Amino acid sequence: MCGIVGFTGQENALPILLKGLYSLEYRGYDSAGIAAFTQKGLEVVKTRGRIANLEEKIRETGGLEACCGIGHTRWATHGEPSDRNSHPHLGGKDGKSGEIAVVHNGIIENYLELRERLEAHGYVFQSDTDTETVAHLIDYLHTGKKEDLGMTVLKAVGMLRGSYALGVVSLDDPHEIVAARRANPLVIGLGEGENLIASDVTAIISRTRKYLILDDGEVAIVRPDSVKVMNEFGDTVEKEVQEVTWDLSAAEKGGYEHFMMKEIMEQPQAVANTLHPRIQDGHVVFEDQGLTDERLKKAQHIHIIGCGSALHAGMVGRSVIEELCRVRCQASVASEFRYENPIIEPDDICLVISQSGETADTLAAMRLAKAAGAYTVAIVNVVSSTIAREADGVLYLWAGPEIAVATTKAYSAQLGALYLFAIKLARVRGMLNADEEKTLCEALYKIPEQIGEMLQSKSQMQYIATRYANRSSIFFLGRGLDYAAAMEASLKLKEVSYIHSEAYAAGELKHGTISLIEEGTLVVALATQPALHEKTISNIREVVSRGAEVVLVTSADFDGDTSYCSHVVRLPALPHAFSPSLSIIPLQLLAYYIAVERSCDVDKPRNLAKSVTVE
Numbered sequence: 381m382c383g384i385v386g387f388t389g390q391e392n393a394l395p396i397l398l399k400g401l402y403s404l405e406y407r408g409y410d411s412a413g414i415a416a417f418t419q420k421g422l423e424v425v426k427t428r429g430r431i432a433n434l435e436e437k438i439r440e441t442g443g444l445e446a447c448c449g450i451g452h453t454r455w456a457t458h459g460e461p462s463d464r465n466s467h468p469h470l471g472g473k474d475g476k477s478g479e480i481a482v483v484h485n486g487i488i489e490n491y492l493e494l495r496e497r498l499e500a501h502g503y504v505f506q507s508d509t510d511t512e513t514v515a516h517l518i519d520y521l522h523t524g525k526k527e528d529l530g531m532t533v534l535k536a537v538g539m540l541r542g543s544y545a546l547g548v549v550s551l552d553d554p555h556e557i558v559a560a561r562r563a564n565p566l567v568i569g570l571g572e573g574e575n576l577i578a579s580d581v582t583a584i585i586s587r588t589r590k591y592l593i594l595d596d597g598e599v600a601i602v603r604p605d606s607v608k609v610m611n612e613f614g615d616t617v618e619k620e621v622q623e624v625t626w627d628l629s630a631a632e633k634g635g636y637e638h639f640m641m642k643e644i645m646e647q648p649q650a651v652a653n654t655l656h657p658r659i660q661d662g663h664v665v666f667e668d669q670g671l672t673d674e675r676l677k678k679a680q681h682i683h684i685i686g687c688g689s690a691l692h693a694g695m696v697g698r699s700v701i702e703e704l705c706r707v708r709c710q711a712s713v714a715s716e717f718r719y720e721n722p723i724i725e726p727d728d729i730c731l732v733i734s735q736s737g738e739t740a741d742t743l744a745a746m747r748l749a750k751a752a753g754a755y756t757v758a759i760v761n762v763v764s765s766t767i768a769r770e771a772d773g774v775l776y777l778w779a780g781p782e783i784a785v786a787t788t789k790a791y792s793a794q795l796g797a798l799y800l801f802a803i804k805l806a807r808v809r810g811m812l813n814a815d816e817e818k819t820l821c822e823a824l825y826k827i828p829e830q831i832g833e834m835l836q837s838k839s840q841m842q843y844i845a846t847r848y849a850n851r852s853s854i855f856f857l858g859r860g861l862d863y864a865a866a867m868e869a870s871l872k873l874k875e876v877s878y879i880h881s882e883a884y885a886a887g888e889l890k891h892g893t894i895s896l897i898e899e900g901t902l903v904v905a906l907a908t909q910p911a912l913h914e915k916t917i918s919n920i921r922e923v924v925s926r927g928a929e930v931v932l933v934t935s936a937d938f939d940g941d942t943s944y945c946s947h948v949v950r951l952p953a954l955p956h957a958f959s960p961s962l963s964i965i966p967l968q969l970l971a972y973y974i975a976v977e978r979s980c981d982v983d984k985p986r987n988l989a990k991s992v993t994v995e
């Protein structure tokens with residue numbers, strides 16, 4: 381949602397903070413700011429717009445020379461993106477000359493009530509944000525008291541409802557940053573004679589690979605040579621030091637124009653990382669995370685929860701699990717699941733899918749399922765993220781850092797993890813014999829290589845993109861697994877190109893939506909399931925006869941007439957259950973090239989953020 385970074389050490393903090401903010405920009409990018417201790421005192425520069433705008437403004441204002449500071453890149457929740465709503469916010473009666481500065485990620489739910497009380501004490505608010513309340517509250521509790529800032533922050537957060545990751549600095553000690561967390565991620569980077577705070581490790585990795593994860597309710601006092609972490613009671617907590625396992629180059633563009641293209645091209649490796657270590661001698665082998673045969677046999681119902689693309693992966697997983705295992709399985713939108721009083725039995729298994737491992741709705745839905753007795757298994761990319769740590773078991777994707785806001789490689793890796801789960805479950809429940817398991821495992825093992833083959837459709841997709849980039853609406857059609865893949869393809873297109881797009885179950889279109897099809901409308905049709913070929917083809921003919929132009933994505937074995945289609949893409953042969961892993965590749969490329977053709981900001985589409993840590 382928003383990105384936070386802080387640095388305290390011996391060197392000039394400004395380039396370190398800016399670099400950290402650039403690497404966090406995917407979390408939100410409508411405004412940015414920095415507060416730093418310079419010779420003039422606590423200086424704040426902030427602006428609407430991107431980090432580049434902030435850098436420019438700092439240059440214009442003569443730079444910031446400081447060894448300690450905090451920075452923020454924002455995705456607006458309370459108050460429009462504007463200079464005055466940008467973080468950091470100052471605490472102090474007039475909100476301008478404050479001695480305290482705060483950056484925040486999350487939502488303070490009781491901010492209006494606190495704001496009223498602070499206004500009654502003479503505080504004048506300068507912004508519409510919930511965060512400014514926190515800055516004034518800390519100022520109110522701190523001013524005139526001989527108390528450490530850390531203790532004051534501990535008291536202040538005890539009065540907050542909602543979610544927060546906070547970075548707080550005060551003129552009291554210009555080398556100290558106080559950090560606090562509840563339901564929003566925050567890590568503390570441990571350097572040599574310097575320490576950092578950040579929303580995630582991408583912002584610290586250029587300085588250090590060692591870090592601590594702050595847990596809910598904890599407050600950290602971070603100085604150049606020490607880090608002290610306290611729990612809600614103020615007791616010191618010993619934290620385990622973690623180590624980043626990937627290289628800085630994994631979070632850089634490596635010669636590509638956009639992260640999205642780099643990540644599309646990385647898919648063979650990302651999916652191999654998920655699959656290959658878990659396929660051994662024709663069997664699916666999971667690392668020990670409690671998914672015992674007994675548990676897999678007992679489950680009456682599999683719940684899958686996720687948001688956006690993770691949900692779409694879950695929809696594919698649902699079909700494959702039901703097909704292979706003949707067990708009831710449901711894929712639910714996490715934000716609905718958490719409020720619909722779902723029926724969960726103690727033996728149920730709940731697969732929780734999330735690239736970031738921090739999505740607020742997914743986390744809340746997982747907690748609900750866990751409290752109801754389900755066994756929760758996180759399918760997560762970001763190591764040690766909140767969902768990964770709270771789930772009963774974890775299947776890491778190991779897809780490497782994903783920076784583009786639109787997910788590609790993590791989605792493909794999620795499909796891989798779900799196929800593995802489905803095969804394992806089917807085998808344990810006696811729905812597959814050893815030979816059948818082996819055949820499926822061999823096919824699964826080959827998927828990364830076949831994704832590589834699909835990437836060769838690049839120039840075809842680039843050409844199609846130039847032809848259709850000016851359309852105002854594009855439809856995606858499919859049945860069964862192809863419908864789930866169509867949902868993902870449509871989301872990819874709309875989020876990066878801003879073209880209106882809908883995915884439809886092919887048989888459903890004629891019940892109303894077909895009225896939108898007119899001469900020249902682009903329909904992307906997926907027909908990769910032999911059992912449904914004929915049905916989907918007649919639906920395609922329905923739109924063609926109303927003037928639609930069709931791009932058909934179909935399986936190797938489809939031998940029907942395709943002369944009425946404008947373009948045809950074929951998948952290499954594979955078990956049809958796995959075809960979503962291949963059919964999505966050209967459609968990711970199509971979305972990318974259409975967005976580039978329309979000069980959209982591919983990696984940072986408007987209004988979006990990579991990690992949605994608010995409800």
Ligand code: F6R
Nearest residue numbers: 688689690734735736739786787
């Ligand atoms: C779309 C996209 C989003 C995410 C969704 C869930 O390209 O990236 O729809 O899939 O916000 O995010 P995670 O997987 O981090 O829980």
